[in-house]
Amino acid sequence: MNQTFVVKKEHVSQYPNPLFVNKNESIWVFEEDTEYPGWIFCKVKSTGKEGWVPKQIIQLSNDGKSGTVSEDYSARELNVKPGDKLESNRELNGWVWCVTEENEAGWVPRGNLEA
Secondary structure (H helix, E strand, O other), X not given: OOEEEEEOOOEOOOOXXXXXXXXXXXXXXXXXXXXXXXXXXXXXXXOOOEEEEEHHHEEEOOOOOXXXXXXXXXXXXXXXXXXXXXXXXXXXXXXXXXXXXXXXXXXXXXXXXXX
């Protein structure tokens, strides 16, 4: 079910070239984020792109240093301003996957939004 949010605090992405990974694609797995636990810093083996991936979609290999993803995933973050209206159908580890009125999609920190 979709939920509507209004942005209360600006968010600007620090990652202009976001990671995208396809279902079952192989990744290297690094450290977990301390500010937002549940997000793991990863590198896509085929493209070399790096970014944060929610641990819920990572299937770790036995070595704990690599794995695959269980679904198509984009690490794109939205640049949003207070007053922007967003629709969302997913929230993970303190971040919300949102779509703007201009139909752009990406992640926004939950703390920047009000329902």
